[in-house]
Amino acid sequence: MTDKKDKPAPKMEERLYQNRYQVDEGRSHVQIHQQNKGDSPELQAMTDLCPAGCYRLNEAGRVEVVADGCMECGSCRIVCQSTGEIEWSYPRGGYGILFKFG
């Protein structure tokens, strides 16, 4: 029998892998309103800051979001609040992330 305290703590990636997502097809709860002058530094920073990797640069060098794996942390909402580029809401009931604790 293995004592619980003898087991190494799981890595963050292993913990995140336990989460499950119910994707609301065609109704992303995070959307970008792109500006003609280009993406703000705040929006560009989300390609590094989003813990779920939802933000990336497309071939045109603009930021895009695929929120299927969103953890609903709200970081992008806060970071981009002053720029107005992000429209953010919680997913509809029954959709979004399903956290597994323990």
Ligand code: SF4
């Ligand atoms: S709420 Fe958090 S996890 Fe979801 S897209 Fe924004 S930064 Fe990423």
